[in-house]
Amino acid sequence: xxxxxxxxxxxxxxxxxxxxxxxxxxxxxxxxxxxxxxxxxxxxxxxxxxxxxxxxxxxxxxxxxxxxxxxxxxxxxxxxxxxxxxxxxxxxxxxxxxxxxxxxxxxxxxxxxxx
Amino acid sequence: xxxxxxxxxxxxxxxxxxxxxxxxxxxxxxxxxxxxxxxxxxxxxxxxxxxxxxxxxxxxxxxxxxxxxxxxxxxxxxxxxxxxxxxxxxxxxxxxxxxxxxxxxxxxxxxxxxxx
Numbered sequence: 001x002x003x004x005x006x007x008x009x010x011x012x013x014x015x016x017x018x019x020x021x022x023x024x025x026x027x028x029x030x031x032x033x034x035x036x037x038x039x040x041x042x043x044x045x046x047x048x049x050x051x052x053x054x055x056x057x058x059x060x061x062x063x064x065x066x067x068x069x070x071x072x073x074x075x076x077x078x079x080x081x082x083x084x085x086x087x088x089x090x091x092x093x094x095x096x097x098x099x100x101x102x103x104x105x106x107x108x109x110x111x112x113x114x115x
Numbered sequence: 116x117x118x119x120x121x122x123x124x125x126x127x128x129x130x131x132x133x134x135x136x137x138x139x140x141x142x143x144x145x146x147x148x149x150x151x152x153x154x155x156x157x158x159x160x161x162x163x164x165x166x167x168x169x170x171x172x173x174x175x176x177x178x179x180x181x182x183x184x185x186x187x188x189x190x191x192x193x194x195x196x197x198x199x200x201x202x203x204x205x206x207x208x209x210x211x212x213x214x215x216x217x218x219x220x221x222x223x224x225x226x227x228x229x230x231x
Binding site: 004009034036041042044045046090098100101106108 | 119148150156171209212220225
């Protein structure tokens with residue numbers, strides 16, 4: 001069975017500081033990994049994804065994540081936080097190759113950015 | 116392109132009632148998945164519809180049912196509502212499997228259901 005664990009339900013950073021949101025996964029097969037962002041009263045927006053190939057993936061809004069198989073991790077980072085980054089972030093894993101296969105989400109991390 | 120549209124945006128129902136939520140997929144998408152996001156939780160997969168049939172189902176009771184129409188739009192029905200059914204219900208649409216493999220599911224803004 002696949003699962004995702006997000007360490008830290010709340011993360012607070014100052015504007016301009018490094019953002020690090022942690023995600024560990026469990027999967028019996030090579031995983032497809034995703035980070036989504038959810039702004040208040042909004043749906044989910046895809047930030048980035050790892051399928052195969054390069055383990056460092058770059059996404060929108062300056063975010064990137066690195067797939068580390070040995071650590072079963074897929075942490076999300078951004079070098080310099082902006083006030084507009086305040087939102088809920090979800091890590092997700094997908095078992096199958098197809099984009100129609102179901103996603104399994106973590107419980108989310110709320111990012112607060114202080115001026 | 117309007118993306119994925121869901122209606123209504125908010126809904127209040129009483130325990131025991133029945134509710135129907137609606138989803139129109141993004142243009143060119145033929146598969147619709149439904150997720151339940153309880154407060155403070157991540158979304159959980161309910162089921163998926165393709166070619167007007169339920170193809171995959173998560174761990175949800177039979178009170179949760181759905182339908183897909185020939186135009187690919189979909190409905191989620193919940194019978195005998197419980198307080199615990201209060202959540203944000205998200206619809207996600209996906210393009211055909213033979214389409215570009217790098218095109219991921221696209222989520223709507225959700226319907227917030229409150230059961231009182």
